[in-house]
Amino acid sequence: MRDSYDVVVVGGGAAGLNGALMLARSKRSVVVIDAGAPRNAPADGVHGLLGHDGLPPAELLRRGRAEVRSYGGEVIEGEVETVSPGFTVTLTDGRTVGARRLLVTTGLVDELPDIPGLRERWGRDVVHCPYCHGWEVRDRPIGVISSGPMSVHQALLFRQLSDDVTFFTHTRPAPAAEDAAKLAHRGISIVDGEVAALETAGIRLADGTVHSVGAVAVATRMVARAGFLEKLGLRPIEHPSGVGEYVPAEAAGRTDVPGVWVAGNITDLTAQVGASAAAGALAGAAINADLVTEEATPLP
Numbered sequence: 543m544r545d546s547y548d549v550v551v552v553g554g555g556a557a558g559l560n561g562a563l564m565l566a567r568s569k570r571s572v573v574v575i576d577a578g579a580p581r582n583a584p585a586d587g588v589h590g591l592l593g594h595d596g597l598p599p600a601e602l603l604r605r606g607r608a609e610v611r612s613y614g615g616e617v618i619e620g621e622v623e624t625v626s627p628g629f630t631v632t633l634t635d636g637r638t639v640g641a642r643r644l645l646v647t648t649g650l651v652d653e654l655p656d657i658p659g660l661r662e663r664w665g666r667d668v669v670h671c672p673y674c675h676g677w678e679v680r681d682r683p684i685g686v687i688s689s690g691p692m693s694v695h696q697a698l699l700f701r702q703l704s705d706d707v708t709f710f711t712h713t714r715p716a717p718a719a720e721d722a723a724k725l726a727h728r729g730i731s732i733v734d735g736e737v738a739a740l741e742t743a744g745i746r747l748a749d750g751t752v753h754s755v756g757a758v759a760v761a762t763r764m765v766a767r768a769g770f771l772e773k774l775g776l777r778p779i780e781h782p783s784g785v786g787e788y789v790p791a792e793a794a795g796r797t798d799v800p801g802v803w804v805a806g807n808i809t810d811l812t813a814q815v816g817a818s819a820a821a822g823a824l825a826g827a828a829i830n831a832d833l834v835t836e837e838a839t840p841l842p
Contacts (some may be wrong), residue, residue: 543618546640547571549829550631551647552622552770555580556815557806557822558647559606559617560695564826565722566615570833573639574610574709575631577621581649581807582674582815584665590673591816595679602815622770629801641814642801643829647822648772649807650786652762655712659740660760668740669756674814682723682756686730688714690761691784694721700759703730709754710745712737761785764811786811795825803829 550563551558554576565572582588587596594602607617621631628724629641652670654660661666669675676699683706686697694709694717701707707730709717716734717725725732736748744754765787766778771789776799778787788811795803805825806818813821 543616544571544641547573547642547648547744548833549573549643549645549826550575550629550639550641551645552625552631553577553647553649553767553808554603554607554617555647555649555806556602556606556819557649557825558645559603559610559822560819561645561647561803561805561822561826562610562615563606563613564591564619564823565830566610566613568826568830569614570830572610573616573618574607575618575620575622575633575639577648580617581652582665585675585802586666586678589675589677589817590814591819594778599815601769606722606750624770626773643833644802645795645822645825645829646789646802646804646808647806647818648767650764650766650788650811651769653765653786655687655737655760657687657712657740658738660758663740663758667756668760670760670762671694671814672703672759674695676700676703678820679757679759682706683708683754684759685710685755687745687758687760688712688717690763693723693761696759696761697725697730698728701730705729708733708755708771710737710747710753711735764807766786766808766811768808771802774802783810794828795821796828796839 548570549572550572551562554574562574582599623634649672680703684704687710697709709732738744738748746752791797791804791809795805805821
């Protein structure tokens with residue numbers, strides 16, 4: 543790793559690598575710092591990505607790193623601890639690097655409800671996104687555990703994939719009359735009572751009742767990984783939908799902090815891999831254009 547680069551990309555997922563690819567192809571010095579903790583690591587494959595549907599996530603990243611390196615970009619393993627004004631990036635192992643611009647693509651953390659057995663099955667038969675994993679659980683009996691403001695919407699989406707969907711209210715209030723009518727109209731039954739655990743036999747309620755299901759859908763609380771940006775005054779805020787916290791930005795990823803761009807799930811909580819990659823490409827092009835403008839402007 544050099545002492546400084548045109549652009550330091552923090553996060554080596556689809557958004558970060560595609561942003562770095564655009565910058566490297568523009569002959570920018572760029573390094574991607576990747577902590578090696580992708581959100582989709584538990585998944586067997588990437589879905590909904592044209593030409594790569596079903597590709598293992600690790601293989602997609604391997605190809606992406608190779609492409610970035612083929613144009614002179616660098617990809618290193620490491621975790622960023624903090625970023626100081628003027629863009630000195632400090633890693634947890636003590637290394638530092640300077641940057642003219644910063645692209646942050648660290649994604650988000652899925653906070654799961656505290657239900658025994660849920661995390662162990664996460665990404666396999668416990669899923670959250672019908673577009674990411676819905677086909678893989680199609681036609682099974684699906685239990686949707688109410689865990690956020692979009693849970694009714696989630697149940698309606700999964701109903702497109704299975705004729706047997708049950709909505710578990712868990713610890714949240716019963717659906718409002720309008721939502722209950724939508725669920726009923728689609729033949730989705732509502733089960734009241736707290737979910738105590740997920741077991742091999744199905745969903746066990748606190749009263750001991752067990753409901754057999756073939757898959758479970760649950761909404762996570764999605765929180766942007768952005769704590770290391772605090773010294774820059776850049777902090778996540780609550781999303782208007784109430785589903786989590788994100789870093790707001792303009793369409794191409796420019797934030798309120800000059801010189802800092804974001805792309806992917808850190809700013810778009812619902813973006814799949816394809817959308818994140820596209821956002822990274824757009825941000826990379828915008829950063830290059832910003833540097834070009836700076837370099838073409840005579841000093842006073």
